[in-house]
Amino acid sequence: MSYTGPEFPPPQPERRPGRSRRAPVVVAGALVSGALLGWLAYTAVGAFGGGPDARPDRTGAAAVTHSSAPASHSPAAHSSASPSPSSSVDDGKGTDAGTPASGPLRGRVVVIDPGHNPGNARHTAEINRQVDIGTGHKECDTTGTETDDGYPEASFTLDLAHRLRTLLQQQGATVELTHDTGTRAWGPCVDERARIGNEAHADAAISLHADGSAPGNRGFHVILPAAVHAGAADTRPIAAASRRLGASIAGSFVRVTGEPPANYLGGGTGLVTRGDLGGLNLSTVPKVFIECGNMRDAADAARLTSGSWRQQAAEGISEGIVAFLRES
Template identity: 45%
Template sequence: MACLLVLAGCGAPAAGTPTAPPGTTTSAPPPSTSSSATSSAAPAPTSTPATRPAPRPQSTPPVSGVVVLDPGHNGGNAANPAAINRPVPAGRGQTKACNTTGTATNAGFPEHAFTWSVSVRVRDILVARGVTVVLTRPNDTGVGPCVDARAAAGNNADAAAVVSIHADGSTNTSAHGFHVAYSSPPLNAQQGEPSLRLARTMRDGLRSAGFPLSTYIGSEGLSPRSDLGGLNLSTRPAVLVECGNMRNATEAAAFSSAAGQQSYAKAIAAGILAYLA
């Protein structure tokens, strides 16, 4: 199972942190859904969050603020167990594995590829509206970053919102629907009302787009969590979106298609823009 930062999650708890916080670049990589690792070695998990400028349609008003998008997991994680299994701080006195491999559809389409594709699509929608976007990883072929580094990316960017994007892997194939996790009980002011408001606007954006609420986790599409490192360590408004169950045939088909990925991206972007408005 796997799942605005862990932020690793997915039905059950996940993830951890890297040895150093990610850097920053001024350009973002093109979308990619590669699931292969670039090396058989076990490098330390690293990440270079990226921002990508894009032309903004003159007919749409600009939206200010920095948004950090956290695509869950990474394509090189499975080939580097030593790197992603090392324990890192996860908040509330906990330690967890740096990161996880994520889940996959029954046909083998990996969660990390889904989260990467959706995240870059969300990024493109947001930058077209004038939002500055930072990604916690620059591609889908690397290792990590650990959950604490993902949280640090949002904290260091002084993000207006942090959204971690995941998909669940419940073995109950009839289970379906999305849910939005937030830190509870809150550990700081930003994990309180701001994060809850972000969770609600995200829930409303997905529901308005026609996506069903989870039938098996949380209540009314919301899931308070105390075990997700990316949320625990965040000092900015942060949520983790589980878009649905990758083992459910209907949702798996949507996750695996470009059209489905774009639909999720539009709904997530709408939730973020509603929060920033």
């Protein structure tokens, strides 16, 4: 999701020409975080040699449980994510799961925010509108990045959201998406994305992304909210819980997927703290972002475009959320 926009600082000179990228971020936490421990343990057993499809494929995800649409749009019939570039593997399609199953997360609410929207590029005036993020004003939303072969970040995040939703529903959680295929022509804006989680009284919220950094920069990172107190933003009550959520997700993500922590920020922990993201600044519930890999790096792109690896990513994120909620 790296480019100039509401969630990202201006592009850096060393990045790929013609495509702006995210500015350096503030490193979060000590090197003894759960993410680093998971990385060290995984490295010790040589798990990263398995490649993106090392684990078997699994069933894809169901349709959205809840969604939010602007007043001018009536929610359409819920449908699956955009087709996977790897059509021979699970593409995350499914049908409405209805009432959450009985399970350890019965009564818990999780909000999943698929980053960007495939229609944003067709609605530049709308997504360029300025919104208040507490520490200032930024654009409503942005278009997202893509792989060199043209697989959009917005398609990736919707597919991953569907898979993650099904896994959490199987644990008994009530799951709400901020938007889904067919429910929004564009957006929602970053302030509304935060508001959806707040109004749902989510026990945990996560925004799904993939980065657009320079080739050679690879690996995942989880973005934690800084302790922001400005204007409408006050993350102080959720900062500690969000850090626990992020560390839990980072540890399980590296273990399940084999994706290493980012080698270009975060100090090898897989954790980064930022105070410039509207989706975090305006949240009143524990919330993190995850950048699952770098779409502009060939090794990461091979994983991100694999349906079976996206299922692993959903499993890693789900396990981190489940662990956090069972300890909360």
